[in-house]
Amino acid sequence: MKVMVGGTFDPLHEGHKKLLRRTFSLAGRDGEVVIGLTTDRFASGKAHPVRPYEERKSHVEKFIREQGFTASWTIEPLTDRYGPAVDADFDALVVSEETQPVGMEINVLRRKKGKRKVDIHQIACVLAEDGRWISSTRIYRGEIDPQGHMLR
16 A cells, blocks of 8 residues: 655654554555655744754654664655645555644545545544643744653
């Protein structure tokens, strides 16, 4: 199965790791994973600073290698909110609660182009110790660490 996922992945936190694990799980042992990683230019619209593309890419690659996933994988630059998902031939898209609306938009755009709908697999966001979502913004604000532990 060919599965796509996208994000900025900075800093790489427990929510991102859950997203990536689910993506590889869906792809299966011999599947294919395409990870869209936001470019520096696209990520510059974030409310917090973002590390350079190559540094973020390196952190995602390191995590994937440490997990020992067997599916083949590639990391591609993501220059907009949809990336290649509107036109590409693939089976499933993994999204979080936060990005689920984008997944739905992708299927609408695919249908308009005569492409088949892809399955959308939504993961629940990972909660920090305070019961709120782990997010990059909260980590950059110094509220929590990447594992969701309180810092204040």
